[in-house]
Amino acid sequence: MFGNLDRPPLDERFLRGRLIRPGALWSQIDVLAETESTNAVVAAAARAGAPEGLLVAAEYQSSGRGRLGRTWTTPARSALLMSALLRPTGVSAARWPWLGLLVPLAVAAAVRRVGEIPAQVKWPNDVLVEDRKLAGILLERVDGPAAIVGIGLNVTLRADERPTDVATSLALEGSATTDRVTVLAAVARELATRYQLWVDAEGDPSVILPEYRELSATLGRSVRVELPDGKFLEGTASELDHDGRLVVLTADGPRALAAGDVTHLRATE
Numbered sequence: 001m002f003g004n005l006d007r008p009p010l011d012e013r014f015l016r017g018r019l020i021r022p023g024a025l026w027s028q029i030d031v032l033a034e035t036e037s038t039n040a041v042v043a044a045a046a047r048a049g050a051p052e053g054l055l056v057a058a059e060y061q062s063s064g065r066g067r068l069g070r071t072w073t074t075p076a077r078s079a080l081l082m083s084a085l086l087r088p089t090g091v092s093a094a095r096w097p098w099l100g101l102l103v104p105l106a107v108a109a110a111v112r113r114v115g116e117i118p119a120q121v122k123w124p125n126d127v128l129v130e131d132r133k134l135a136g137i138l139l140e141r142v143d144g145p146a147a148i149v150g151i152g153l154n155v156t157l158r159a160d161e162r163p164t165d166v167a168t169s170l171a172l173e174g175s176a177t178t179d180r181v182t183v184l185a186a187v188a189r190e191l192a193t194r195y196q197l198w199v200d201a202e203g204d205p206s207v208i209l210p211e212y213r214e215l216s217a218t219l220g221r222s223v224r225v226e227l228p229d230g231k232f233l234e235g236t237a238s239e240l241d242h243d244g245r246l247v248v249l250t251a252d253g254p255r256a257l258a259a260g261d262v263t264h265l266r267a268t269e
Contacts, residue, residue: 006156007075007076007077007078007156008077008180009031009059009077010031010057010059010180010181010184011181012029012030012031014181015029015031015057015181015184015185016029018181018185019055019185019188019189024053024192025052025053025191025192025195025196026053026055026188026192027051027052027053027054028050028053028054028055029055029056029057030054030055030056030057031056031057031058031059032056032057032058032059033058033059033060034058034059034060034061034062034076035056035058035060035061035062036061036062037061037083037150038056038057038058038061038081038082038083038150039083039138039140039148039150041056041083042054042056042083042084042085042148043140043142043146043148045085046085046142046144046146046148047142047143047144049144050085051085051087052085052086052087052146053084053085054084054085055082055083055084055085055188056082056083056084057080057081057082057184058081058082059076059077059081060075060076060077060081061073061074061081073163074152074154074157074161074163075157075161077156077180078154078155078156078157078158078161078169079152079153079154079155079156079157079169080151080152080153080155080180080183080184080187081151081152082150082151082184082187083148083149083150083151084148084149084151084188084191085146085147085148086099086146086147086148086149086195087144087145087146087147088147088195088198088199088203089145090199090202090203091198091199091202091203092202092203093145094243095202095203095204095205096141096147096203097139097243097244097258098198098203098205098208098244099139099147099149099195099198100124100125100137100139100244101121101123101124101125101208101212101240101244102191102194102195102198102208103125103137103139103149103151103191104121104122104125104126104127104135104137105121105194105208105211105212105215106187106190106191106193106194106195107119107127107135107137107151107153107187107190107191108120108121108127108215109190109194109211109215110183110186110187110189110190110191111127111134111135111153111170111175111183111186113186113190114176114177114182114183114186115170115173115175115176115177115183116175116176117129117134117170117173117174117175117176118130119134119215120215120216120217121212121215121216121217121218122216122217122218122262122264123216123218123219123237123240123246123262124244124246124259124260124262125137125138125139127153128217129168129173131166131217131264132166132167132168132173133164133166133167133168134153134154134168134169134170134173135151135152135153135154136151136152137149137150137151137152138150138152149191151187153170153183153187154167154168154169154170155169155170155171155178155180155183156169156170156171156178157169157171157172158171158172159172170183194207194208205240205242205244209240212240217264218237218246218262218264219237219238219239219240220236220237220238221236221237221264221265222234222235222236222237222264222265223235223236223237223248223262223263223264223265224262224263224265225246225248225257225260225261225262225263226260226261226263227257227259227260228259228260233248233250233255234250234265235248235249235250235251235255236248236249237262238254241256243256243258245257245258246260246262
């Protein structure tokens with residue numbers, strides 16, 4: 001499973017040397033050959049009292065999870081599969097959902113910087129390239145309190161390995177690099193920078209909203225949203241409210257959505 005020379009392993013020692021510094025967010029970096037779920041590993045560590053700054057990556061996940069209970073599976077070493085432990089204790093619980101928007105923003109920024117690809121964010125927590133899904137984010141809260149941030153970013157996934165026609169990878173998009181160590185380090189740094197700004201501002205979303213609007217693939221688009229109860233609504237995604245909810249202008253007036261599965265509509269749909 002791990003013999004593909006085109007997909008070298010992550011270098012744990014090198015990553016620790018690049019990312020762990022006095023005063024930096026990242027305090028521990030572990031690379032696992034295989035696990036069921038990096039989110040589950042980090043959640044267990046959080047419940048056991050692990051400090052903020054733990055970052056766990058895996059070469060392969062046998063039971064990776066996405067949003068809405070979906071599975072996330074990729075060939076070994078073809079993706080970045082990682083989870084981080086954050087403890088924004090100085091931020092009110094009402095503002096924690098903004099982490100779900102901050103993290104994909106950091107991923108998109110990292111991809112744009114080292115991959116030179118015009119990545120965008122799709123509400124609530126995907127990273128796209130021209131409506132093709134490059135990465136997904138899973139945010140979970142556990143007792144402690146702590147936030148577990150899971151990131152799945154396709155790096156060398158080939159066309160014949162895609163789980164769906166709308167999936168893509170850095171390689172398929174012609175990225176300037178497909179070195180996973182380079183990409184992981186970039187994601188970790190962009191995340192740490194935005195997270196610290198957000199925490200220092202006590203969770204004030206104004207510190208990330210301008211960049212989010214700039215990189216959003218959703219705002220201003222016609223959308224169809226599947227709601228958690230299975231119903232659908234259509235309209236124009238106009239803005240994010242103060243809680244990070246997506247405001248959709250429908251025929252019946254504006255609706256603020258805390259959750260939902262968004263489909264971007266084209267002019268002919």
